Amino acid sequence: MDAITERFEAERDRLHAVARQLLGSAADADDVVQEAWLRLHRTDAGEIDNLSAWLTTVVSRLCLDQLRRRAARREDPLDEAPPRADDTGPDPEREALLGDAVGPALVVLLDSLRPVERLSFVLHDVFAVPFDEIAEIVGRSPDAVRQLTSRARRRVQGRRPDGSIDVARQQRVVKAFLEASRHGRFDDLLAVLAPDVVVRADAVAAAMGAEVEIRTAQAVATAYNGRAKALRLALLDGVPGGVWAVAGEVKVAFEFTVVDDRITELVLVADPERLATLEVDYL
Known part of the structure; x- marks a missing residue:
């Protein structure tokens, strides 16, 4: 050989x-x-x-x-x-x-x-x-x-073994996060965040002022407490998430990963090429 x-x-x-x-x-x-x-x-x-x-x-x-x-x-x-x-x-x-x-x-x-x-x-x-x-x-x-x-x-x-998504269940978690963030309910924010949750922003979102990365539920809840006032609940490629839009144009998509009714990851997407591939349906 x-x-x-x-x-x-x-x-x-x-x-x-x-x-x-x-x-x-x-x-x-x-x-x-x-x-x-x-x-x-x-x-x-x-x-x-x-x-x-x-x-x-x-x-x-x-x-x-x-x-x-x-x-x-x-x-x-x-x-x-x-x-x-x-x-x-x-x-x-x-x-x-x-x-x-x-x-x-x-x-x-x-x-x-x-x-x-x-x-x-x-x-x-x-x-x-x-x-x-x-x-x-x-x-x-x-x-x-x-x-x-x-x-x-x-x-x-976020999918069941048969490949389907429990949209209603994930939607409740994402909606709870957005409402707690919007109204400044810190304890409610903590309740829907996994202890080791991480928030990441792509390069465009970071250039717009978002932090590149935030880790732990305490830090994420602190960062988002009283925020999210302009975010709208939406399906992103069929998965519950949030969007910030200006004059009807999506500027930032908030992609959530939900496991066992807790948010484990949140990704802020602002790259125009990425946004162009997203199918957005407002809820």
Whole structure:
């Protein structure tokens, strides 16, 4: 066995795990890993600085292409059952932290995501691939990938195992937050915030004066107490959130992640390109 083959074989199980989590099909994952092997042999391996990262990029892009074709044809994966967390092996503890986002319902939930969201979420939250590496794979900035991942996580965590969203339940939590914020009810704010809640603002929102990041329920409640007077409750791509609009034009979208009736994450989105992709329905 030559050195390149040996190095590839050392990566094979991990690459297969990535492909299977992305595609939901062991057969499709086999095909993708085989294609990555062929591409490696058509490439001067001596010019590859980081073989592991190079292979991850190739496999991820192949999966992304397949996901896009599948979305265009509304094609379902061939396997009868989605991959279980214990099939993948890279880091069971990390996968366990995702709760309902992994296991038998994973593929059903991920099918609700757009291909780039799905890839960003799986690579980062399941396989701990850094945002800057994912950015190179999908051709977007690290900040954009961070937002995509957060958006995907919010959708996955807010869905039932059958892929549907308990909109009414999430809406009650978001509405309670907005009303408590608007009327300065500090204790009511704390009641709907998870202890380790985090608020993040994208680069445009930060340039508009928002704090880049706020952590803990106490800090978030302090920051938003008496605020949110101009925010309106709305569905953002079908998920309850808030918007700040001027003359009917959305300037900032507030994307909430709600888990067990507590807000675990709030992302402020003001990037015009991101806002243009949002479907907003006022409530």
